[in-house]
Amino acid sequence: MAAILTARHVTKSYDTGRAGRVVAVQDLSLDIEEGEFVCLFGASGCGKSTMLGLFAGFIQPTSGEVALRNVPITGIEPRCGVVFQSYALFPWRTVRGNVEFGLKMQGVGRAARRVRAQEFIDLVKLTGFEDRYPIELSGGMQQRVTLARILAASPEVLLMDEPFAALDAMTRQVMQEELLRIHAGNHKTTVFITHSLDEALILSDRIVVMSARPGRIKAVVTNPLSRPRHVAMQITPDYLALKASLWQLVEAELAHQDETSQFVPSPAD
Amino acid sequence: MTAAVAAPARLTLRMTMNTWLLAINFAAVAMVLGLWWLATGRGWIAPIFLPSPGDVLDAARIKIANGNLLTDVLVSARRVFLGFALAATVSIPLGVVMGVWRPAKAIMDPFVSLLRPLPSITWIPLSILWLGIGELQKVAIVFMGSWIYILLYTYESTRRVDPLLLRAARNLGAGDGAVMWEVILPSALPGIISGLKVTLAISWSCVLTAEMIAAQNGLGALIWQAKDWGNLPLVLVGMLCISLTVLLADWLALRLERLLLPWERGRRG
Ligand SMILES: Nc1ncnc2c1ncn2[C@@H]1O[C@H](COP(=O)(O)OP(=O)(O)OP(=O)(O)O)[C@@H](O)[C@H]1O
Numbered sequence A: 001m002a003a004i005l006t007a008r009h010v011t012k013s014y015d016t017g018r019a020g021r022v023v024a025v026q027d028l029s030l031d032i033e034e035g036e037f038v039c040l041f042g043a044s045g046c047g048k049s050t051m052l053g054l055f056a057g058f059i060q061p062t063s064g065e066v067a068l069r070n071v072p073i074t075g076i077e078p079r080c081g082v083v084f085q086s087y088a089l090f091p092w093r094t095v096r097g098n099v100e101f102g103l104k105m106q107g108v109g110r111a112a113r114r115v116r117a118q119e120f121i122d123l124v125k126l127t128g129f130e131d132r133y134p135i136e137l138s139g140g141m142q143q144r145v146t147l148a149r150i151l152a153a154s155p156e157v158l159l160m161d162e163p164f165a166a167l168d169a170m171t172r173q174v175m176q177e178e179l180l181r182i183h184a185g186n187h188k189t190t191v192f193i194t195h196s197l198d199e200a201l202i203l204s205d206r207i208v209v210m211s212a213r214p215g216r217i218k219a220v221v222t223n224p225l226s227r228p229r230h231v232a233m234q235i236t237p238d239y240l241a242l243k244a245s246l247w248q249l250v251e252a253e254l255a256h257q258d259e260t261s262q263f264v265p266s267p268a269d
Numbered sequence B: 001m002t003a004a005v006a007a008p009a010r011l012t013l014r015m016t017m018n019t020w021l022l023a024i025n026f027a028a029v030a031m032v033l034g035l036w037w038l039a040t041g042r043g044w045i046a047p048i049f050l051p052s053p054g055d056v057l058d059a060a061r062i063k064i065a066n067g068n069l070l071t072d073v074l075v076s077a078r079r080v081f082l083g084f085a086l087a088a089t090v091s092i093p094l095g096v097v098m099g100v101w102r103p104a105k106a107i108m109d110p111f112v113s114l115l116r117p118l119p120s121i122t123w124i125p126l127s128i129l130w131l132g133i134g135e136l137q138k139v140a141i142v143f144m145g146s147w148i149y150i151l152l153y154t155y156e157s158t159r160r161v162d163p164l165l166l167r168a169a170r171n172l173g174a175g176d177g178a179v180m181w182e183v184i185l186p187s188a189l190p191g192i193i194s195g196l197k198v199t200l201a202i203s204w205s206c207v208l209t210a211e212m213i214a215a216q217n218g219l220g221a222l223i224w225q226a227k228d229w230g231n232l233p234l235v236l237v238g239m240l241c242i243s244l245t246v247l248l249a250d251w252l253a254l255r256l257e258r259l260l261l262p263w264e265r266g267r268r269g
């Protein structure tokens, strides 16, 4: 299988004025295969969102290169569709209007748009809520709309930044099951950020464990759990053993974390 | 079960609460009217300082019967409407451009800073010199008193667009034009409309000042002329009329707002 999304020696640092330069990601290289579901896993502030922003083209690397099908990503890339943690729905558009947005931008006609949008509204089980405004929906439902909106635009890669972090445990499990079902149906290449090991284990083909500050790849773990998966498998002994061994890796990393290494003084200081 | 029982109970409670507040409204007005009636009827206040409610009613009845009152209301309303509409037509597009294109802001800034402290009344000498004392001059005064507020509200609302929504739109394939029409304008619209509502009241006070200083008709002229004739009841009729007209205009604006911003309805509950 060929890599669809690649990062080559990517470094991203932010200039924070008086605080100096923050190196968010350092010399990170990663290949993501077509159809693969990869979880980026790591502690808060280790540069996961930064990586996602680089893949989406929201920000540019300080050095190195990110590429989609070997073509460097230099601007906002609609072929890498983003699901934001805070939904980012258009409050003035109804559920249907939000889901139709990407199709409208692609120039799809009104009637075709409506049919396509309905497909995805049904897929995320929001049938009957087409004419509601986002503000009238619960958090879980809003996140379903975001998912339907991005799926309807049919990007080549899905980038999801802790999409379920704001949801309660029960809704999160339901959404994880939904995502498993949708991925089993379309095998869309997905990069999914999480800092829940359970979420990473249940969803991913591979888990990329990132080290904190500056963000680097600590380990890449191929998920041995077989598909189809269900949330219920989280209480099997095999699963728990796997989780325990992964935890050791993470704990070792946390122990090595050196708080002072995050800031490199800028020349201005 | 408990919720089903509790909900209607709370509803009744809220209804009785509302009825109560309404009753207090009426009682307060009745009390002030009663005091007024008493104070003027018993001769505690001389009629040359405050006419009795009966006198005011009589004055209103005469004015309404000969059709002058409605004419004055309509004449003033027309001036407000023309000046306000002109200001909105100029300032809304200008404010949006200032919001998205910094050179436009740089061009406008000095003029806005210099002109903003000037109340519209200070434009009266120049406007009479340039435009005479006809309709155009009244409209010009309303325009001069309104355009900067509409401009500033529009600019602020345009600036306050959520950058996440801009990213989301571009990620879904929106170009510059679509970002403007599909994101910036709809998200600025509530702010622009509330700016228009505030400005409408200001426009009314502009027209009244202009009419008091130089006009044959309109509510401002009505009050000023009544004062010259020593007809105090008519002055009060004019003031009451202004209150009612502005209230009506506010109410119409609120209806229009509800119609234009269906997604904001949920927010207001
Ligand atoms: N725009 C920015 N300007 C300055 N520093 C930034 C900016 N964005 C991120 N950083 C810094 O870069 C580092 C990595 O941030 P990033 O948001 O990628 O972390 P994260 O892994 O997504 O964390 P979390 O799990 O909390 O979302 C942090 O130290 C953060 O403070």
Ligand SMILES: [Mg+2]
Pocket (backbone or CB within 6 Å): A048, A049, A050, A161
């Ligand atoms: Mg993040």
